[in-house]
Amino acid sequence: MTIFLYVIGFSILVTMALALARALAGPTVFDRILAVNMFGTKAVLLVAVVAFISGRTDVLDIALLYSLLNFVGVAAALRLVERGSFYATERVHVKTKPGEKL
């Protein structure tokens, strides 16, 4: 059964790699956030599978927390996108001159 769970974990890792490839290649910022959201969901499932591979079901608490954190992260990222621009990069653009170091 453990070997089987290793195979399952590997296929979830393949899905996470595909999601990361979309996050790197995505034409718009929404594609990237979508891919990161899917990456987080797969990470929750992977943590659950790892908890059953190692036989320590206390690890499931981490999966529970991660599923909530993932949602909050997506909402925060969208909040930044909806306001028009990322505050951090905007401030950096204003403050720096060409050739100046941060």
Added chain:
Amino acid sequence: MILDWLSAALIAAGALLSVIGGIGLHRMPDFYCRLHAVGITDTLCSFLILGGLSFQAGLSLASVKLFLIFVFLLFTSPTASYSLSHSAWKWGLNPKGVEDHAPSAKIKVRE
């Protein structure tokens, strides 16, 4: 014994669905279609994998935690997906290939 085989079948089907969703993320033509590919991995795939794992755990606190993870995913994933598509729509991203088909062309969508 039967429960073991059943849980193995459920988990294997879930893993297959997750890989198909990952492939769909690359095969779909635009952002709004990719949303549906992610929808697969959010609903049935996570349901099958968590259900299969809870068959292995039996009636214990572990399967209760798996059920709570499932409920959180069920309530947060449509909200995250709606806020994504809504902000993309507000930003002005138009779906591809929609104008060619009849029923959508008659409706005035942007107000």
Added chain:
Amino acid sequence: MKHYISLASLLMIVWLLLSGHYNPLMIGFGVISVALTLWLSFRMNIIDAESHPIHLSGNLVKYWFALAYKIFQANVDVVLRIVGVRPIEPQLIRIPFPEQDDLSKVIYANSVTLTPGSASIEIYPDSVLVHTLSKEGAQALIEGDIANIFPVTSGVKKEETQ
């Protein structure tokens, strides 16, 4: 008042299930945190029939089972479309809400989003804009695929508020 009692018992059950320790100290901590949560939500005045819809419990469970079957069907459909057996023909349609109060609108739009193959994009006062992956899915939604199994909420809610 019964919303607060229901919320308190729900929170206490979740605490007992998640902690797993049943000595008096941990249960005491649980009682304190439940009381704190109830006091905060009483001060914020957010517990009412909309945020904690206990009058829907029976209907909602029936609805979830019907919706789970729809989700299963839609998953098979979208998998076939990804693999390439069926074509991908995106559609944009506007669908009227089956009921007009806020809670029903939220449940309906979230159900449409939860079903793969259709995602709600924008909400207007009387209808919702939906992006579907296929012509057949759009046709099924127009004919009332989800609206037919939708739970009756508004009638119960009127009794609740009087």
